[in-house]
Each structure stands twice: as C-alpha cells, then as structure tokens.
Amino acid sequence: MATERYNPRASEPRWQQAWAEKKLFEAQNDDPRPKYYVLEMFPYPSGRIHIGHTRNYTMGDVVARYKRAKGFNVLHPMGWDAFGMPAENAAMQNKVHPKEWTYQNIATMREQLKMMGLSLDWSREFATCDVDYYHRQQMLFLDMLEKGLVTRKVSKVNWDPEDMTVLANEQVIDGRGWRSGALVEQRELTQWFFKITDFSQDLLDSLDGMDEWPEKVRLMQRNWIGRSEGLLIRWPLVEGTAPEGESELEVYTTRPDTIFGASFMAIAADHPLAKKAAEGNAELAAFIEDCRRMGTSVAALETAEKKGFDTGIRVVHPFDENWTLPVYVANFVLMDYGTGAIFGCPSGDQRDLDFANKYGLPVVPVVMPEGADPKTFQIVDEAYVDDGVMINSRFLDGMSPKQAFDEVANRLEKVTIGNRPMAERKVNFRLRDWGISRQRYWGCPIPVIHCDACGVVPVPKSDLPVKLPDDIDFDKPGNPLDRHPTWRHVKCPKCGEDARRETDTMDTFVDSSWYFARFTAPHADQPTDPKAANEWLPVDQYIGGIEHAILHLLYSRFFTRAMRDTGHLDLAEPFKGLFTQGMVVHETYRARDGRWLAPSEVRIEQAGETRQAIEIATGEPVGIGSLEKMSKSKKNTVSPEDIIDGYGADTARWFMLSDSPPERDVEWTDEGAAGAHRFVQRIWRLVAESAPHLGGVAPKAATTGEGAAISKAAHKALKAVGEDIEKLAFNRAIARIYELVNALQGPAAGLSGATAPETRGALREALEILIHLFAPFMPHLAEEAWAAMGGTDLVAARPWPAFDPDLVVDNEIVLPVQINGKKRGDLTIARDADQAAVERAVLELDFVRKALNGASPRKVIVIPQRIVNIVA
RNA sequence: GCUGGCGUGGCGAAACUGGUAAACGCAGCGGACUUAAAAUCCGCCGUCUUGCGACUUACGGGUUCAAGUCCCGUCGCCAGCACCA
Numbered sequence: 001m002a003t004e005r006y007n008p009r010a011s012e013p014r015w016q017q018a019w020a021e022k023k024l025f026e027a028q029n030d031d032p033r034p035k036y037y038v039l040e041m042f043p044y045p046s047g048r049i050h051i052g053h054t055r056n057y058t059m060g061d062v063v064a065r066y067k068r069a070k071g072f073n074v075l076h077p078m079g080w081d082a083f084g085m086p087a088e089n090a091a092m093q094n095k096v097h098p099k100e101w102t103y104q105n106i107a108t109m110r111e112q113l114k115m116m117g118l119s120l121d122w123s124r125e126f127a128t129c130d131v132d133y134y135h136r137q138q139m140l141f142l143d144m145l146e147k148g149l150v151t152r153k154v155s156k157v158n159w160d161p162e163d164m165t166v167l168a169n170e171q172v173i174d175g176r177g178w179r180s181g182a183l184v185e186q187r188e189l190t191q192w193f194f195k196i197t198d199f200s201q202d203l204l205d206s207l208d209g210m211d212e213w214p215e216k217v218r219l220m221q222r223n224w225i226g227r228s229e230g231l232l233i234r235w236p237l238v239e240g241t242a243p244e245g246e247s248e249l250e251v252y253t254t255r256p257d258t259i260f261g262a263s264f265m266a267i268a269a270d271h272p273l274a275k276k277a278a279e280g281n282a283e284l285a286a287f288i289e290d291c292r293r294m295g296t297s298v299a300a301l302e303t304a305e306k307k308g309f310d311t312g313i314r315v316v317h318p319f320d321e322n323w324t325l326p327v328y329v330a331n332f333v334l335m336d337y338g339t340g341a342i343f344g345c346p347s348g349d350q351r352d353l354d355f356a357n358k359y360g361l362p363v364v365p366v367v368m369p370e371g372a373d374p375k376t377f378q379i380v381d382e383a384y385v386d387d388g389v390m391i392n393s394r395f396l397d398g399m400s401p402k403q404a405f406d407e408v409a410n411r412l413e414k415v416t417i418g419n420r421p422m423a424e425r426k427v428n429f430r431l432r433d434w435g436i437s438r439q440r441y442w443g444c445p446i447p448v449i450h451c452d453a454c455g456v457v458p459v460p461k462s463d464l465p466v467k468l469p470d471d472i473d474f475d476k477p478g479n480p481l482d483r484h485p486t487w488r489h490v491k492c493p494k495c496g497e498d499a500r501r502e503t504d505t506m507d508t509f510v511d512s513s514w515y516f517a518r519f520t521a522p523h524a525d526q527p528t529d530p531k532a533a534n535e536w537l538p539v540d541q542y543i544g545g546i547e548h549a550i551l552h553l554l555y556s557r558f559f560t561r562a563m564r565d566t567g568h569l570d571l572a573e574p575f576k577g578l579f580t581q582g583m584v585v586h587e588t589y590r591a592r593d594g595r596w597l598a599p600s601e602v603r604i605e606q607a608g609e610t611r612q613a614i615e616i617a618t619g620e621p622v623g624i625g626s627l628e629k630m631s632k633s634k635k636n637t638v639s640p641e642d643i644i645d646g647y648g649a650d651t652a653r654w655f656m657l658s659d660s661p662p663e664r665d666v667e668w669t670d671e672g673a674a675g676a677h678r679f680v681q682r683i684w685r686l687v688a689e690s691a692p693h694l695g696g697v698a699p700k701a702a703t704t705g706e707g708a709a710i711s712k713a714a715h716k717a718l719k720a721v722g723e724d725i726e727k728l729a730f731n732r733a734i735a736r737i738y739e740l741v742n743a744l745q746g747p748a749a750g751l752s753g754a755t756a757p758e759t760r761g762a763l764r765e766a767l768e769i770l771i772h773l774f775a776p777f778m779p780h781l782a783e784e785a786w787a788a789m790g791g792t793d794l795v796a797a798r799p800w801p802a803f804d805p806d807l808v809v810d811n812e813i814v815l816p817v818q819i820n821g822k823k824r825g826d827l828t829i830a831r832d833a834d835q836a837a838v839e840r841a842v843l844e845l846d847f848v849r850k851a852l853n854g855a856s857p858r859k860v861i862v863i864p865q866r867i868v869n870i871v872a
Numbered sequence: 873g874c875u876g877g878c879g880u881g882g883c884g885a886a887a888c889u890g891g892u893a894a895a896c897g898c899a900g901c902g903g904a905c906u907u908a909a910a911a912u913c914c915g916c917c918g919u920c921u922u923g924c925g926a927c928u929u930a931c932g933g934g935u936u937c938a939a940g941u942c943c944c945g946u947c948g949c950c951a952g953c954a955c956c957a
Contacts, residue, residue: 005911219876220952228956253957266957306955332955342957350873351955430956549952611899659884659897667884671898678911679897685912735886735896742896749913816892821938823892861937867891871937 006684008648008780015783015794016117024796025064025119027075029521029532036072037536038064039516041544041552042079045105045127046086049112051630051668052545052584054640055656058777059581059730060543061118062657065776066725068119069800075536077519078113078120080106080127083134083443084508089179091442092474098442099470102129112640117649117779119796124522128511133518134444135465136527137510141447142458143566144194151193152456155435156270159187164478165439180477186292191437192446192504196558200225200429202572203557212577214663217549224550226430230254231409232339233423235265235315238324242313243276248417249315249327252338252428256412257404260393261345261366263356265315266308266330268340274329277311284309284329291331306355307331318412318422319394330355338428347379357381366393367401434555436507439479441472443505451492451499460493466501479503512552513559516542516574526568533569541728542575549580579728582665584656586636588625589613596635597622599670600642627667638668650778651677657730657777680781683741683774686748687785690767693751695790699765700758701804706747707762713743714766715807721773722800730777737774744770764789772801817842818869819851827868835862842868 019025040060043053057078064076080102087098094101106127113120126133144150158167160177167177167184177184196203204225207218233256234248249265267274269291278285287309308328317323325343332351333342346356347365356363367388368377374391390396396404412423437446445466447459459466469487472480481487481503492499514527520536521529544552553575560574589597597615602622605612613622630637643652655676660666701711717740724733744766751763767789775782775795782795815827815838825847829838839860842848852872859871 216876216951223875223953226953226956230957251957255957330955332957334956337956339957344957349957352957428956546951661885664884669884669898672884675898681911731884731896732886738896814892818892818938821936826892859937861891863891863938867938869891869937 003685003688006681006781006784008650008680009645011784012115012117012644012649012780015780016114018783018794019119019796022794022797023123024794025074025076026121026123027073027077029529029535031073033071033073035075035536036064036067036541037075037520037539038067038541039075039077039519039539039543041542041548042081042512042515043109044081044084044086045102045109047105047108049109049640051638051640051643051656053113054116054652055584055666056543056545056581057113057116057118058653058656059579059662059728060541061116061120061653062725062730062776063541063543063728064119065779065796066722066800068796069772069776069798071799074119075124075519076118076120077124077522078118078122079125079515079519080109080129081508081512081515082106082127082129083505083511085440085442087442088440088474097470099129102127102442115644115649116640116653119779124519126515126518126522128444128508128515129442131465131467133515134511136518136524137444137506137514138447138459138464138466139461140514140527140563140566140568141506142461142464143568144562145448145458147562147566149195149198149562149565151195151433152190153193154188154190155193156186157189157191157435159185159189161185162477166437189437191435192506193433193435194510194558194562196434196555197429197431199558199561200227200431201427202561203431203554206557206573210573210576210578213575214578214580217546217553217578217580220549221554224431224554228254228428230338230426230428231256231405231412231423232426233259233318233343233412234417234420235318235343236417238314238316243273243279246273246276249273249341250339251341251343252426253343255345255348255401255405256408256423257390257393257396257399257401258345258348258366259317259319259343259408260396261347261364262317262325262343263346263361263364264308264325264344264359265327266333266342266344266355267311267327268333268335269329269331270335271329271333271340273313273327273341274311277313277329281311284311288329291329306351306358308355308359310359318415326361328359336432337430346383348383348385350383350385353379353381353383364392366390366396434507434509434558436510437504438507439482439503440505441468441474441480443508444511445481446502446504446506448502449490449492449499450502451495451497453497454492454494454499457492457494457499463493481505509551509555510559513555514563516556517560517563517569528563528568530567530569534571537569537571538574538576541577541579543579543581545583546580553578579663581662582660583629584668585627585665586630586638586668588628588634588636590623590625591615591618592620592623596633598635599638604670627665630668643673647673647677648680648780650781651680654679654734654777658734659731661731662728679738679741680778682745683770683778683781683785686741686745687767687771687788690748690751690763691788691790693753693755694760694764694767697757697760697764699768700761701765701807702758702762703807705756705758707756707759710744710747710759710762710766711804712807712810713740714762714769715803717773718769718801718803719808722803725776733773734777737770737777740766740770740773769801771795772798813865815865816867817845817848818867819848820872821869824848824851831865835864838862838864838868842870 038060040056064074068074082102087102090096090101091098160167160180160182162180162182204227207221230253233251236248237246269288278288308330311327313327314324344352346353346363363379365377365379367384368391369388390399390404409425413421415422447466449457451457469484488501488503490499490501516539517528517533521532556574561572563569589602591597601616603614603616613624615622628634628636655673702708717736720736721733771782771785786795811831812828813831816823817825817827827842829841839862857870857872861869
C-alpha cells in the first residue's frame with residue numbers, strides 16, 4: 001500500500017499550536033544556561049510579509065532552533081518598526097488613521113509570520129509606536145539631553161514647500177520632492193541633533209575588534225566616518241582688502257607639504273567671510289545666491305562646472321610676508337567639511353588645476369616623481385597626486401611629502417598669529433551630527449517645551465509620556481501637530497506661563513536604534529532593566545539587509561554608547577555577530593505592449609532546452625526579463641501565503657536556504673520550490689515506510705556489517721551539519737542532509753523481517769539523527785516524522801545529538817596518486833600508515849611501475865591523508 | 873573618479889590553512905512501472921575524441937612537486953562613496 005503523502009496544511013498548524021502551548025520559545029531572564037541572543041532586523045509593517053522577510057527570519061530561526069538544541073538559553077524576539085511616512089501617506093490617500101492602518105498591518109503580518117513556524121518569543125513583542133515604547137524613548141532623550149549628547153542648532157535642510165516638510169537627501173529626486181514634485185528649497189531650520197560626532201574616534205577604533213562583522217560593512221563604516229589627519233592653518237588677511245573685524249582665514253588641509261604650490265584660496269558660498277564680503281558687492285551676492293540654488297540635486301553636482309568669484313580679499317603666505325594670494329568664493333567648497341575653506345594647489349589636485357587653468361592662476365609643481373628632472377618637470381592639465389620628491393618649495397626641497405608635512409607643521413606651530421599658533425595638527429571626520437527633527441505626525445514626539453521666558457525646557461519625566469493626539473487631520477499639507485487646536489499649547493513647566501510644545505517628532509531611525517535592548521526587558525518601567533540588558537546583550541547574531549550597513553548600524557552603535565553613558569546598560573557594541581543576507585529575486589515578464597506580468601499570469605513552456613513564457617489570458621508569447629528584486633512595480637512577486645498554501649512553510653523555508661549561499665541573492669523559481677517539496681515528501685516516505693520495521697528497535701550505531709556504512713554516514717553528516725550551521729553555511733548543511741537521505745534510502749528500502757538486528761538499530765539511529773538534522777530547517781516535518789517513529793516528545797525541545805568521533809573517521813582511506821602532478825590512480829591504505837609505508841605501497845602499484853618503467857622516481861611527495869605525488 | 877568585492881558546467885553552486893575541480897540541487901536526456909498520465913524508482917549529464925586519452929575554474933604570464941586557491945598584468949561584472957580639501 002502506498003504511503004500517504006505528507007500534508008503540511010493539516011500538520012503545520014497542529015505543531016505550531018503544540019509549541020505555543022508548551023511555551024517552548026519564551027526565554028526567561030534568569031536561567032543558568034549560557035545565553036544566546038539571535039535577532040533579525042524587525043520589519044516595517046507595510047501591509048504584508050514579503051518573501052524576502054521570510055528568508056531573513058528563516059535564517060535566524062535555523063540558528064535559534066539549533067542553539068536551543070545545543071543547550072543555550074535562546075532569546076529570539078520579534079517586533080515592529082512602526083513609525084514612519086507610509087502610514088501618513090495612507091492616511092492622506094485612504095482617509096485612514098495612521099494608527100489604525102499600522103496596527104491593522106501588524107495584525108495581518110503577525111499572522112503571516114506565525115504561519116512560517118518561526119520559533120519566536122511572542123511574549124516580548126512590541127511596536128515602536130506603542131505609547132509604552134516611545135514613552136521610554138522620550139526618557140532616553142531627556143537623559144541624553146541632560147548628559148550633553150543632544151544639541152539644537154541651525155542647519156540647512158531640503159524643504160518641500162508643497163508638503164511643508166523636510167526631506168531627506170534620498171527623497172529629493174532631480175531637485176524635486178519625491179511625493180509632491182515641487183521644487184525643493186534649501187532652508188535654514190533649527191533642528192535637534194544627537195552628538196554622534198562625540199564618538200567619531202571610538203566608533204572608528206572599535207570596528208577593528210569586530211571580527212564577526214563582514215569586512216565589507218566595517219569598511220563602509222570606516223569610509224563613512226572618514227577620518228583624516230591634517231593641519232589647520234590660519235592665514236593672515238591683507239589689511240585693507242578684508243571686511244571689518246576679519247583678520248585671518250582658517251583652512252584645513254591634509255597636504256600642508258604642498259603649501260608652496262598654493263596659488264589661491266577658496267571658501268564656501270555660505271562661509272561667514274563670503275557673506276561679509278558680499279555685503280558691499282552685489283555681483284558677489286548674486287554669485288553666492290547662484291551657488292545656493294544649485295546643490296540640491298545629485299545630478300547637478302556631478303555635471304556642475306567649477307566656478308569661482310574673486311572676492312578681492314587677499315591672504316598672506318605663512319612663510320613669506322611678501323607673497324599674497326587671492327580669496328575666491330567657489331561652488332565646490334563645502335561649508336560643513338573642515339573649515340569651509342581650502343588653499344588651492346593646482347599642481348597636486350585635479351580640481352584645483354582645472355580651477356587655476358580656468359582663472360589663469362599660477363601652476364607651480366611641488367612634488368615630482370622620484371628621478372624626474374626638477375628643471376623640466378611640468379604640470380599642464382594633469383595634476384600629480386602620487387608620492388615623490390619636493391621641489392620648488394624652498395626649505396622643503398628634496399624631502400618626501402611626509403617629511404615636508406611634519407616640517408611645515410613643526411615650523412608653523414611655533415609661530416603665533418593673534419595669540420594662537422599659526423597652525424595646529426587636527427584630526428577631521430566626515431561624520432556629521434545626526435539630525436533627528438522631522439516635521440511629521442507619525443513619530444515619537446520630542447519631549448521639550450518652548451517658553452518665551454525660559455527658552456527650551458525639557459518635559460519633566462513625571463509628565464511623560466508626551467502622547468500623540470489621536471484627533472488629527474491630514475486635509476492640509478504640513479505637520480498636523482502644528483495645526484492641532486490644543487495639543488501644542490501648554491504651560492511652561494518652569495515658570496507656569498503659556499508655552500508651546502515642540503511639534504517635531506524624531507527620525508524613525510531613533511526607534512530602531514535601541515529596540516534590541518528593549519527586548520531584554522520589554523515591560524520594564526525604565527528604558528531598560530540594566531541587569532537584563534547586560535545579561536542578554538550583545539546580540540550574538542544579528543541578521544539583516546546590507547542596505548542598513550551604515551545608518552541603522554552606526555546609529556545603534558552610537559545609541560548603545562549613549563545608553564551606557566546614561567546608565568541604562570554597560571557595553572559599547574550592541575551586535576557581536578552581524579550577517580547581511582541576500583535578497584530574493586525573480587524573473588520579470590513583460591508583454592509585447594510593455595505591460596509587466598505577474599508570475600501567476602504567465603505559463604512557462606519548456607521545449608528541450610528553450611524556455612518560452614506565454615501569457616495565460618491571451619496565449620501570446622511574453623518576454624522573459626532579468627532577475628530583479630521582487631517589487632510591486634515589476635509585478636515579479638510571489639506571496640508567502642500562496643507558497644504556504646500550496647507546499648507548506650517547511651518547503652518555503654527549505655527552498656530559500658538551499659542552493660544559494662545566504663549572503664547571496666536567491667532566485668525564486670517554481671521548479672526549485674517544487675523540487676524542495678519533492679524532498680519533503682521523500683523524507684516523509686523514508687520515515688513512514690521504515691517506521692513499521694523499526695518498532696521496538698533500540699537506536700544503536702553499528703561498527704561492523706551492513707550497518708556500519710549507515711552509522712558512518714549518519715555521524716559524518718551530524719558533525720558536518722552542526723559545523724555548517726555554526727558558520728551560517730545553510731546551503732552546505734542542506735547538501736549534507738541530501739547526501740544522508742540518499743545514503744539511507746537504499747538500506748531503508750531493503751528493510752524486511754530478515755534484516756539483521758544490528759542493521760535495524762543502525763538505521764533507526766540514523767533516521768533519528770536525520771530528523772534532528774533537518775529539524776531547524778523544516779521543524780513541522782521533523783515533529784511529524786518524530787511522532788511517526790514513535791516519539792512522544794517534541795523535537796523542538798530535544799537536544800542536538802552528539803556524534804561519535806570514532807565513526808566520523810575512516811580506518812582505510814583512498815589516496816589519489818599523481819605522477820608529475822596528474823592523477824593516475826588511487827591507493828587504498830590504512831589511515832594511520834606512515835610516510836614510508838605509503839611511499840613503499842605507492843611504488844608497488846602497477847600503473848606507477850609502468851609509468852616509471854624501472855627507473856626510480858626523482859622525488860615522492862606524500863601529504864599524509866591527502867595525496868601522493870611522484871616526480872619522475 | 874575613489875574604495876572594495878566577484879568572474880567555476882545549460883542554471884544555482886561546492887571545493888577547509890595550495891593537495892582528486894564540479895559534491896548537492898534545478899533543468900535536460902534515456903529507461904522501468906502504468907492502458908495512459910502524474911507520482912515514484914534506476915541510469916546518463918563540463919568540452920573534444922569511436923576509444924585510449926587530451927583539455928577545462930574570465931584572459932595572459934609567473935611561483936610551486938602540485939594553483940579555482942598565492943603573485944603580476946589585462947578584460948568584464950557588481951556594490952559603496954562621490955566636489956571630503
């Protein structure tokens with residue numbers, strides 16, 4: 001009688017319920033076992049779970065289930081990154097309250113996640129828009145404010161005049177707001193900032209020790225922090241050319257060695273000196289206005305011509321009081337890097353050279369390649385930026401640029417201008433402070449009050465939380481909090497007079513910068529329970545997309561330090577291990593008329609090796625396009641529910657982790673999913689058909705006879721799969737499991753009443769091992785198989801089996817034998833045979849004697865247990 | 873432009889510190905079972921060659937007894953940053 005097919009639709013919910021009833025995945029804070037905290041980046045509740053989410057969470061789940069089986073107290077929580085723009089957009093478009101929209105989505109997505117059979121601790125779930133959560137975030141803000149980690153300053157922002165809000169740089173497309181399409185303006189607003197730059201050096205240094213992070217991510221963070229070592233030089237202004245009250249120009253440079261090649265100074269359009277100079281100079285003012293208009297769009301930056309305007313101001317060269325240089329306002333100088341002013345050395349910098357050639361400024365080569373002739377070495381239209389020898393530089397001539405750097409620094413440090421040294425060594429960073437003010441409703445309110453008499457007054461902690469009002473309207477653009485009839489009007493906590501609430505809310509990146517800490521004590525009154533936080537943190541394995549390589553991960557690293565300095569926990573680095581997983585991609589289909597078609601609207605026909613896509617509705621052929629990240633616009637999506645409906649969660653989990661390495665993109669194909677499902681059924685048959693023959697048989701490894709091969713295969717797989725999961729090499733672990741099933745299938749099919757008891761014991765043990773091996777990947781099938789084998793407990797609660805070291809090594813091994821580096825045959829020999837014995841045996845081999853033809857080999861190289869190479 | 877990474881069968885890939893290249897899966901081909909199909913099972917499956925065998929890890933060199941792996945050069949693809957002084 002044929003075995004009945006495994007039915008995931010009936011089985012999966014049953015086991016999910018069994019796990020939930022036993023509360024198997026709820027972690028306790030006080031537990032003597034070693035802890036393991038595995039976390040996947042929590043989702044934004046956009047509406048539905050995406051197949052990409054499920055791959056991410058499945059990876060974490062495999063680790064969580066494996067570590068639990070290895071005896072760890074595992075924390076594997078889930079929550080929702082729930083504040084943000086899409087909820088407000090939905091509110092504007094569909095007249096639904098952001099709160100309602102968000103919580104509805106969360107409910108839907110929670111159910112979807114539960115269908116995946118993830119071993120999550122749902123008792124710790126929260127959403128960042130829960131009052132309970134943002135209340136604690138406001139407490140953190142106040143603590144950071146008190147500690148001096150928060151400042152308020154004027155800064156330039158992209159302002160969308162139609163939506164009346166600030167836009168992030170990514171939201172400005174070709175100079176226009178991404179939503180409204182309105183021309184974006186540069187505005188100066190007073191905004192709240194976290195002083196992440198206080199930790200620039202520490203955030204950089206600490207990366208060195210983070211060896212469980214991908215090198216790529218560490219590098220990206222290093223570049224983002226952008227440390228450079230240079231010299232701050234104060235150039236005296238020539239009297240009479242400078243505006244009132246200005247006597248010097250501060251310039252930051254990493255190349256003080258090229259100071260004798262300087263031929264002009266350039267300052268940013270919004271440099272204070274430029275503003276002053278423009279006061280009596282309408283033409284200059286117009287030029288500055290021009291610069292300001294530009295610079296919103298990336299495209300404009302790329303193509304923008306380097307332009308400058310001579311201010312008429314002149315500076316004196318620090319080493320020669322008779323040498324003066326012009327000061328230009330230039331459109332390529334950035335106000336917020338260094339001092340917003342540079343000295344231009346045309347021979348050593350391509351951009352300076354272009355500028356000098358355009359405005360007819362001198363070009364003096366100061367560094368030449370080693371061995372070149374200083375009399376003839378010239379720079380025309382290509383700057384020389386490499387290492388070399390100093391020339392035309394007076395006392396620096398003949399030095400290396402490095403020596404010259406130090407010489408210039410040493411000399412200028414000793415000269416004073418005003419009452420300060422003319423130059424100071426200075427370390428500079430690209431990293432800017434983190435602006436967190438958003439003129440939006442759906443975010444965490446910044447808990448401060450503005451009072452005309454007292455200024456900025458923090459909301460007393462006893463008055464927290466500052467709750468978002470529910471009665472808001474989105475009929476008009478701008479921030480609804482601003483328009484609310486009562487919300488912003490409060491009394492000053494200090495003087496009791498009328499005052500105004502801050503109506504800006506926090507950047508949603510703030511919400512996700514500490515949620516991992518909140519999970520360790522999600523119901524604590526304070527932001528954390530320091531004891532719990534210190535016990536659970538750091539997160540041992542954090543898994544998420546590479547798109548967060550910089551901002552989210554850097555902000556979280558900053559926040560952890562800030563929380564340490566305000567007494568909420570006691571560590572600097574939140575994530576010990578980081579893994580960035582690839583995306584799930586799918587082919588795209590496009591009809592002749594240009595319409596994108598969903599996979600479900602297309603039928604694939606295979607004729608030999610050619611594939612053709614046909615639109616089901618019309619029967620017309622369809623173009624098969626490239627692999628792309630699944631997106632609504634290209635319609636190349638598959639929904640997790642459809643997969644679960646058709647094949648079950650285990651099949652989806654298995655398929656997403658097979659074949660492709662986890663850090664790489666995986667292509668979702670119907671064939672692949674069907675193949676994964678075939679394997680689910682194959683395992684089920686193997687177990688279900690063997691079980692009747694193995695009732696009452698004790699599992700026991702065999703060392704001799706038929707059973708020995710079975711036991712060896714099982715124990716080798718057991719060792720390898722464990723190692724692969726530890727390395728997150730899920731695709732390799734899966735290949736091992738396939739191999740084990742292939743190895744067991746023959747012996748299992750041969751089971752009958754006559755099978756030797758040792759063989760049966762070995763097979764029973766091997767099947768039990770197999771079930772434990774695939775359990776982290778296909779947990780429901782594992783329970784079903786375990787029950788079929790007579791198990792009465794849950795695999796999810798069982799320990800990982802231990803392999804027998806004697807069974808994972810072979811006593812006899814097959815050594816490949818090469819002659820002159822080409823494989824000519826093998827030698828089967830005892831594993832522990834010594835070098836001499838191997839050499840003797842090899843020379844006895846027929847094909848070796850034939851090849852040597854009586855001569856003795858020049859050399860025999862024996863690599864123990866690996867290979868033999870005979871050099872004839 | 874700068875910085876980093878990657879190029880292995882029809883496809884996804886494996887190969888530990890240099891030691892049998894292509895494990896495992898998908899697709900394909902052939903066969904068994906079946907009235908038939910599905911499902912399942914067995915076999916083949918880098919290229920050339922009837923065979924022995926030769927060749928093969930983007931391309932060209934080099935180091936080595938031995939190179940997918942190390943070094944030099946070339947080409948291609950991907951990612952991050954992008955006027956950073």
